[in-house]
Amino acid sequence: MKSFFTKQHQKLIADPMGDQNPITIQVLGICSALAITTQLENALVMTLAVVFVMTSASSIISILRNHIPNRIRIIVQLLVVASLVALVDQILMAFLPDASEQLSVFIGLIITNCIIMGRLEAFAMGNKLWDSFLDALGNAFGYGWILVAVAFVRELFGSGKLLGYDVPGFSYLYDLGYMNNNLMILPPMALVVVGLIIWIQRSRNKDLIEEN
């Protein structure tokens, strides 16, 4: 029997976390990553939603891959993803109404999150179930950690809180004249924070540097 979790499988998960990261390298799935990162909680909910949708969609498409006519594959993929997202949307509305309210259209926009379509098209259409599942998991978490990192920075410096709770040391800082940087809450700063993450990542790994 073939090994269940080989070196190659490890690579499938590890690559998207680092050198093949969907957001910083592959330029996929950026819209939602930027819009909902003002609070850590939203970022976590979004990450979970994407992990669920992506792993299920990849598995389903991978099972069906030999039966999908090539011409209508995009529509089939979209329909699978859309049904899963509608499911997540309804579940959030029922159990996490606050988060659902704040994420508003961005849950619906998971459908058009290019990570999902991109990985379905590039990987799940041509690979076995287990491989596709791992690839989806890796990419979803690769997306998730950037989301959480950006949200962490923005919530910490923007509103001086984490997950909605006050950070212990901050009260002393306020006494010393420290103020929350409201700019961090505004949408454009998300772009700058991701830009800085890219900067750090690429200065650590010179192979990733682009020509111009």
Next chain:
Amino acid sequence: MDLVNIFIKGVFIDNMIFAYFLGMCSYLAVSKTVTTANGLGLAVIFVLGITVPVNYVLENLVLKAGALAWLGDNFINVDLNVLSLIMFIAVVSAMVQLVEMIIEKFSPALYNSLGIFLPLIAVNCAILGGALFMQERQYSTIIEATSFALGSGVGWYLAIVAIAAIREKIRYSNVPAPLRGLGITYIITGLMGIAFMCFMGINI
């Protein structure tokens, strides 16, 4: 509300890229030269201008709670809102397929330069986002919805052409090596976003 107001609001105040980050993927990936950016921008205006009115009709005649009342009294309580995501994306992908065929026929050069990104308009968040915002904001007539769609499209077009022009120029500058390409584009977009924020809070 005035049609022109809705249009201008879509272009500047609620700009798809700078206020909502919709359609960022193709915005970042296809903005290397002004020519391709121009083509993609026009395609987005066109697709938005078609899909939002179609989805508006669908929303108001089929999906909204009580929208099926025209079928008879039995249907007054039917609420098909659960299906709206699936219906919207189906309309969008069908329309994109159509646009793709039209461009391939009449402008092969543009078709070649847009390459893989034409099918990706189907998954361009700006298009589905347009439909979802239309649903959320409840425009009262189809003309208002179209005006909003065209405004958003033009806003997106302006944004992508502007960033493409800046990226063409920035090739002559000495950007730190790790920031070249994607990194600096993010930061420039952030700065442009801050500039666009001066429109926020304007009520017209």
